[in-house]
Amino acid sequence: QWRTALGASLPSALFMMFLSALYLALLRHAARRMDKDNYMLITDLTMDLAAVAKPLKIALTMLLSFYVLNRVAWYWFIMAKGFVIQGRSADIAMICGALKKDSDLTWRKMYRLYRYITVNMFYVYQFHTPVFKFVGFSPLVKCGLLEADEVVILKAAHRGPHPVAESWLANWICVNMTGESRQQALQALRELRAAAAVMQAALDQRAPISFESLLYFVSYCLIAIIPFAPSGIDYNNRRAVMEGLHIATVLGDGIIIIFYISLLHMLRHFQSPFDDFASPYDALSPVAILNNVERKLRDYLTALDPDDLPDPALKSGSPPS
Numbered sequence: 001q002w003r004t005a006l007g008a009s010l011p012s013a014l015f016m017m018f019l020s021a022l023y024l025a026l027l028r029h030a031a032r033r034m035d036k037d038n039y040m041l042i043t044d045l046t047m048d049l050a051a052v053a054k055p056l057k058i059a060l061t062m063l064l065s066f067y068v069l070n071r072v073a074w075y076w077f078i079m080a081k082g083f084v085i086q087g088r089s090a091d092i093a094m095i096c097g098a099l100k101k102d103s104d105l106t107w108r109k110m111y112r113l114y115r116y117i118t119v120n121m122f123y124v125y126q127f128h129t130p131v132f133k134f135v136g137f138s139p140l141v142k143c144g145l146l147e148a149d150e151v152v153i154l155k156a157a158h159r160g161p162h163p164v165a166e167s168w169l170a171n172w173i174c175v176n177m178t179g180e181s182r183q184q185a186l187q188a189l190r191e192l193r194a195a196a197a198v199m200q201a202a203l204d205q206r207a208p209i210s211f212e213s214l215l216y217f218v219s220y221c222l223i224a225i226i227p228f229a230p231s232g233i234d235y236n237n238r239r240a241v242m243e244g245l246h247i248a249t250v251l252g253d254g255i256i257i258i259f260y261i262s263l264l265h266m267l268r269h270f271q272s273p274f275d276d277f278a279s280p281y282d283a284l285s286p287v288a289i290l291n292n293v294e295r296k297l298r299d300y301l302t303a304l305d306p307d308d309l310p311d312p313a314l315k316s317g318s319p320p321s
Helices: 005-033 036-096 104-128 137-142 148-155 161-176 179-203 209-228 238-243 247-270 286-302 312-316
Strands: none
Touching (some): 005 036, 036 104, 036 161, 036 179, 036 286, 104 161, 104 179, 104 286, 148 161
């Protein structure tokens, strides 16, 4: 399992470098053994392939410079929206966690809010994350994030469970918060909903199939031609062809091939930015995001006010006797 696009491209690139070295060995053999006319046929074919590769490189540079920059910017945009979702979820917990925790009922309310925020975060990423995609309601009930009567409501949703989870959050804030705290919590919830909607819409953005197929076709055509069109060789100088080792030529062609294949691997993995199995190092991990948010939620919703500590000595800041 290769963890980067560069690592995934190495087997194919090494095979193409082997073809390049083999073709150069055949050219050296032809320069030694063949007569002038037959040798010129081979060199003319090689130069024709090099002439074909040149416009292909120009066309591919134009296609890749537009498409790769766009996809990398899209990847960073998805990452930035994920940070916004994390921050707004933490804002809601921080504001609502300031409620006075002076009864068992209040603690139950805090736990319910914890469940709603965590479930909402789960459904933000579920349909775009392979590890979450086929998780049903039963595992969430078993781990305490959902209750049986809530599952009935989620199953009756028209569009999906995510809008219902957002409505539960809004209802909790309206019922339990008052004044400026309620306004601030609702504002954080609106920003959370907007960031989640924008991120989900961005995840559904795809380049036209015709453009992607053209990009991949031109790329693989060029990769297939490069081993048979070695650069930096004077084919008319038979002595130079016979005596040269051409190590730098093979390495240079290999680096170019690695570059193009790595870009294609990276672009393919960017189609699923949350797939941490296909591309572990490049993927955005929703599991890590959820764990990070969940730890913050517990701190915000369970932290006691210093004035609520039972020992008067602790409230005054002096060490207990």
